[in-house]
Amino acid sequence: FTGCSKPQTETAAPAEEIIKVGWMGSLTGDQAVWGQCELDTVKMLFEEINAKGGLLGKKLEVIGYDTKGDPQEAVNVAKRLTGQDKVVAILGPNASGNAIPIAPVLEQAKVPDIATVATNPKVTVLDGKVKPYNFRVCFIDPYQGAVAAGYAYDVLGFKKAAILYDVADDYSQGLTQFFEEFFVSKGGTVVAKEAFKFGDVDFRPQLSKIKEANPEVLFLPIFFKEAALIANQARELGITIPLMGGDGLPSEQLFTMAKDAVQGTYIVNHVDYDDPEVQDLKSRYRTKYNKELELNGYLVHDAVVVLVDAIERAGSADSVKITEALETTKVKGVTGQINISKETHNPEGKDAAIVKIEGDKYVFQQKYSAK
Amino acid sequence: MLKVQDLNVFYGGIHALKGVSLDINKGEIVTIIGSNGAGKSTLLNAISGFLKYKQGVIEYKGEKLPISPNKVVKMGICQVPEGRLVFANLTVEDNIMLGAYLRKDKNKIKEDLEKVYELFPRLKEREKQIAGTLSGGEQQMLAMGRGLMSDPEIMLLDEPSLGLAPLLVQTVFDIIIDIRKMDKTILLVEQNAYKALSIADRAYVLEQGRIKMEGSAKYIADNPAVREAYLGAKVQ
Amino acid sequence: MDLYYIQGILLLAGINLMAVLGLSLLTGFTGLFSFGHAGFMAIGGYASAMMTVKYGWPFIPALLMGALAAALVSAIIGKLTLNLKGDYFCIATLGFGEAIRLVLDNVQYFGGARGWPGIPNYTNLTNVVIINVVAVIILANLIRSRHGRNMIAVREEELASQIVGINVFKYKLISLMISAAYAGIAGGLMAHYMTFLQPKMFSLVKSTELTIIVIFGGLGSISGSVLGALVLTSLPEILRSFSNWRLVIYGLSVIIIMISRPEGLMGGYEFTPSSMKRLLTRLKNKREDLPSQMEGGKPL
Amino acid sequence: MNILELQNLTKTFGGLTAVGNVDFEVPKGKISGLIGPNGAGKTTIFNLITGVYKVSEGKIMFKDRDITGKEPHFIAGQGITRTFQNIRLFKKLTVYENVLIACHSNGSYNILESVLRLPRCRKQERELKQKADNLLEIMGLQDRKDLIANNLPYGLQRRLEIARALALNPELLLLDEPAAGMNPDETAQLMSLISEMRPKFDLSVLIIDHHMDLVMGICEKIMVLNFGCKLAEGTPQDIQNNPKVVEAYLGVEG
Amino acid sequence: MSQFFLQQLINGLSIGSVYALMAVGYSLVYSIMNFSNFAHGGVIMLGAYFGYYYLTKLGLPFFAAFIAAALTTCVLAVVIERGAYKPLRERRAPFLYFIISAMGASIFLENIVIATIGPTFKSYPEILSRTPIQLGSVTLGRLDLAMFIISAICLALLVFFIDFTKMGKAIQATSYSVKASALMGINTDLVIIVVFALGGFFAGIAGVLFGMKYTVYPQIGIITNKSFIAAVFGGLGSLPGAVVGSILLGIIETMTSGYLSSNYRDLIAFVLLIAILVFRPRGLMGKVTEDKA
C-alpha cells in the first residue's frame, strides 16, 4: 500500500546524468523568426549528440525562454536559468541589449554565456575590462561597419552613401556609427542620413529625401522586415541604386516580402551559405523542420560547437571549469575558425562573408576582412 | 389599461419597492405622491423597462411589459424622466425631433411639432441652442415637448414641475390637462401634491416603497394624514 | 524554488511597486490617467545613474536626484496639460512618454539607443524593501491628511472641489509631481539593478503595465497596489514555462478581473487594523441599520 | 452694510445676453432672495459670483474687495460658497467624507507635515474631524455619516450640500433652488433650518428658488430678474404686489 | 511648388489615409462609449490575417476576400464587446475600466496570434502592380491611390449612414445619452452592437489594405497608436475630426521628415499635438461645451 503513494512513472535519468544548458532569445516580436530557429537548431544538435551517446557520457538538455527582446525580461530569464534551472552555461541571446544586462547575473552565478549575434563591443568588454562570463561567436559592430564601409568604397567604388537607420534600436545605431566613421575616413561622403523609429512601416518621406541627395548606395543597418519594406518603397519611388546591409538582413523572409526589390543587395554576413562546409547542417535542418536555416542557426551551431569543445576539454560539466576552458577555445565552426581571445572573449580574426542577392539566393562574393 | 401587481425592486441590498400594486384606466390622470426617496422614480423606471425586478407583474392591455425600454416605448408608453435628461450636445430642435424617432407619419410629426412649439414658445425661440446650456426650466420644457413628440398612449411624467417658475408650473399643469384631452392617459409623479391632486382623477400615496393609501384624488386630498405629511403647513 | 530566482522576482516586484505607488496616487486617488509614467521612470533612471556613474554620488542621494529630476519635468508637463480632460490628458502623457524615449534614443552622452552599461549594482532586496516601506508610509500619511482628501475630492468632482475652496489645478500638479518622483525612484532602482539602461526599457508597454497593475489592484487602495504589483509581476514569471501562451493568459486574466471584479482586487479597501475594524462595523451596520433606515427614516 | 455688490454685471454667451447690466446688493447678515422666470439668468449670476463663469463686463465686490475674474477656489477661500441646482456632491464618498473634505481650509499644515505626520498635523486633523462631526450633528446627518452620499434620499442630499458648504465657515452662502424636488412639508422644514442656520453661523444668505412659500417666508429682501435684467427689488410685500412681477413670474395664483 | 514638396505631400496624404481608416473605428466607438477602444488595433491586425488567409488558403478572389475579412472582424468586434465591455456597461463602470479591459483584449489578441499562427511575417500576393504611376518625377503608388479611393468611399458611406439614416440618428443620440435614447424608443443595445460592428468592419478594411501595402505581423497594433493620436488630434468622437486629424498628422510627419529631421519626427509631431491640445483642449473638431453648473 505504501508503495503506491510514490509512483515511479518517470524513468528520467538521475540529475547528474544530464547536462542542462540554457538558451535565451526573442520568441516574440520582429526577431522571433531568428529566435525560433536558434532554439530549434540547439534542440536538433543536442538530439544528435545525445543519439551518439551524449557528452562525457551524459545527456544534453536545453531549457529555452523568451526574452521578448526586452532587457528586463532577459535579466529575469538569466536569473531563472541560473537560479531555478541550474544550467551550466547559456547560449544566446541574439540582441546586444539583452546580452549586456545579464552580465552581473552571470557573474554572481558563475555561469558562462555564449552570445550568438550580439555584435555590440560592450557585450564582452566594458571600460577596457573583459567581462569574465560573457563570450560570443560573432564579430563585432566596429568590425562589421568597417567591412561594409571598406567593401563599399574600395571594392564597389561607391563614393556617396546614404544611410537609413532605426533610431530606437541599439544594433542599428551602432552599425550606423561605425559605417559612417569608416566610410568618411576612407574619403567617402554620407550624403543623407535618415532615421525612422521601430514600428514604422512607411519610409517614403525619408526615401524621398534620400532620392534628392543622389547617393550611389543605400546602407541599411537594420533588420529584414524594415529592409524589405524600405526596398519595396524605394523602388516605387524610383530609387534604383543598390542596397547594402549588415547581418540583420539575411533571412528567408526577405524574399517573401520583397523579392524583386532586393535584387543586387550586398550583405555583410557571418557565413557563406554556399560554402560546402555548411551544406550538411543546412540539409539536416531542412529535413527535420521543413524550413530553411536562418543566419542565427549557423551562429548558434558554432556556439554549441564552442560549448561542447569547452566541456570536453574541461572534462567536467562544472560551469566555472567550462568558463576557464572557453577562454582558450580554438575550434572550427561553420562560420569560420573561432579563436576566442582571452582579452576580449571575442573570436579574433574572423572573416566576414560578403554575399549578394541574386534571384532567391545569397550568392557568395568573397571573404573580406577590414584592416 | 396599465396594471402593476406586487412589484418588488432592489438596488443591490436596498429594497426600494416592496410589493407595489396599482391600476391605471384609459383616459385617466393618476398621480403618485410621496416624499423623497419613497420610490416614485423607481416605479416609473420599472414600468419603462429600465429595471430588472425580482417579483411582480407589469401588464399593459393584458400583455406583460418587456424589460426593455425601447420595446416599452414602442407599445406606446413614454416617460418624461426626472432631471430632464435632454441630449446635452444636440440642439433643441434635434432633441424634439428625436422624440419622434419611432414615428413614420411625416405630416403628423410636423403638426405635432407646431403644437409643441405652441405650448412652449420659449423652445421655438431657442430652436438652435445647444440643449445642455438651457436653463433648468427650459430643459424641463424641452423634455416634456420631446416626450409629446412620440405620441404615446400613456405618458409617465416624473416631477414635471421640478424647478419651474410659478407661472410655468401653472402652465405645465394646464398642458397636462390638454394632453389628456388629446385622448392620452397620464401617470403623474409630483412633489407639488396640491397641484397634482387638483388635476388628477385618482391618487396613490407611496411611502418607503409601499402603497400606503389610494383613492380618488379628492379623497386623498381631504385625508388628514396626507394633509399633514405631504401638503404641509402651507403658507397662504 | 530557488531563493536567488525568487529574490530576483521580488526585487522586480519591488521596483514596479515603487512606480505603481506613484501612479496609484495619480490614478487611484486623483483620478488622472497616465500613459507616460515609464517616461518619468526613464528620467529618474538616467538622472540617478548619471549621478553615481559620472559624479560618483552615493546611491540614496542619487536616487533622490532622480526623483527630483522626474518631478521637475513632470511639473513642466503638468503645467501644460493638466487642464485637459480624460482621454486628452491620457494622450498627452502618452506623447510625453514616447517623446522622452525618443530624446534618450538620440542623446549619445547616455549611450543613445545602444544603451548605457556599467552602472554600479547598488539595488538589492534590502534597500528595495526599505524604500518601499517608507514610500507606503509616506503615501498612506498623505492620503489620510487633508491634502490627500483634497486629491480624492478632485477625483470625484472637480467643480464641487473648486467650490469648497480646493485649488484643483494645484492639487493635480502636486499629485503628478509626487507620482513622478516615485516613478523616478523606481527608475533609479531599476538602473542600479539592471546595471544597464536602454530607452527601450521605458516603452509604452511599461507604462501600460503599470496602469494595469494599479487598476488590477484596485483604484484608491494602497494595499491593492502592493498586492497588484506582487501578483502581476510574478504572474508572467510563474507562467514562464507556458512560453507563448503566457501573455494570452495574462491578457485574458486582465479582462476577467475587469468584468468580474471591476473595482479591482482591493477596490478602495485597505489592509490596516483600523480599516479592518471599520469594514467589520460596516458589515454589521449593513445588517442592523439598513432596515431601520428604510422603515423608520422620516423624511427630513 | 452690504456684503456683496454686483456692479453693471453682464454675461454673454455668444450672441445671447444671459445677464445684462445687473446692479444688486446683498445685505450683510440677512437672507435675500433672487427669483425670476426660468432662464432669467439666476444660476448664471451664481456662477459669475463664484468664478465658475468668467464675467463679460462689470464688477463683483465682496466685502468691498474686487473679486471679479478670480478662480473659484480663491473666491471660496474668501468666504463665499454655494450649493448647486443639480446636486454636486462627492457622490461615491460617504456623508462624513464629504463634510470632512470641505473642512480642509480650517487646517493649515503643509504637505511635508502630513507626510511625516508631525504633531501639528495630528492636532489639526483631530480638530477637523471634530468639526465635521459637529456639523453633521447640527444638520441631523450624524446617524447616516457612513452612508454613500449618492444613496441618500434627495432631500438629505440637499441638506448634505448645505452642511458641506457650512464647513468652509462662509460669510455668504448662495443656495440654488434648495427646495427643488421637495414637497411642501419638506420645504417648510428646510425653511426653518435655513432661518436657524443664519444666526448660528453668522451668515448672509442668498437664495434662488421657485417655491414662493419659501422665498416669501424667509427672505428680507428679494430681487427679481427677467431676461437677464433686474425687474424689481424690495421686500416680499413689495414684490408680491408688483404687477410687473405678477405678470412675468408669479402668475395669478390659484 | 517643388517636385520634392509635391512628393512629400503625396506621401503624407497616403500615410494619412491609412491612419484615417484606423482612426474612424476608434472615433466611432469613442463617440458612443466614451472610451478609447485599444482593442481596435488587435482587430485590425486580425483583419489583415483573415484577409491573407482568405486570399491564399481559401483562394477567394480579391474582393470576396476583402469583404469576407471585413465581415469576420465585424463579428469579432461584436464578440469583444459582448465579452469584455458589456458586463462593464451593465455595471456602469467608469471609463478607466473599459480602457483596461480593452488593453487586456489587445494583449490577448496579439498573443493568441503569436501562439497559434506564430510570429512570422506574411506577405500578401501582389494584387496591384507595384510599379507606380509617374507624374513628372513625382511617383504615386497604385496601391496608395486605391487605398485613398477606398478610404474616401468608405468614409463617405459612413457619413451618409450616420447623418441620413434612422440608425445613424439613433447612434448620434445614444452617443449623448443612453438612457434618454432608450426613452425615445431607441434600442440602445442594438445601437452599440451596430457601432462595434461598423468599427470592426472598418478595422477589417484597414487591416487588409494595411497588409497589402506593408505586411502582416502580430504587432500591427503598434501603428494604430498613431491613428489613436490622430483621432485625438482631430477631436475624439468626431468622424470628420478623425479624418482631418489623420491626414494632418500624416502630412506633418512627412513634412517634418522632409524638411526638418527624421530623427525627431515623432518628437515634433508630439510637441505639435500637445501644443494643439493646449490651445484647443478638445482637439481640432471636438465640440467645446462649457460645463454647466
Ligand SMILES: Nc1ncnc2c1ncn2[C@@H]1O[C@H](COP(=O)(O)OP(=O)(O)OP(=O)(O)O)[C@@H](O)[C@H]1O
Ligand atoms: N441607482 C440606485 N442605486 C441605489 N439606490 C438607489 C438607486 N436609485 C434609487 N435608489 C434608492 O431607492 C430609493 C427610492 O428612490 P427613488 O429615486 O425611486 O425615489 P423618489 O420617490 O423618486 O424620490 P425623489 O422625490 O427624490 O425623486 C431611495 O432610497 C434611493 O436612495
Ligand SMILES: Nc1ncnc2c1ncn2[C@@H]1O[C@H](COP(=O)(O)OP(=O)(O)OP(=O)(O)O)[C@@H](O)[C@H]1O
Ligand atoms: N454655458 C452656457 N452657454 C450658453 N447659454 C447659456 C449657458 N449657461 C446659461 N445659458 C443661458 O443663459 C440663460 C440663463 O440661464 P440660467 O441657468 O442662469 O437661468 P436660471 O435663471 O437659473 O433659470 P432656472 O430657474 O430655469 O434654473 C438661459 O437662457 C440659458 O440658456
Ligand SMILES: [Mg+2]
Ligand atoms: Mg424621483
Ligand SMILES: [Mg+2]
Ligand atoms: Mg437655475
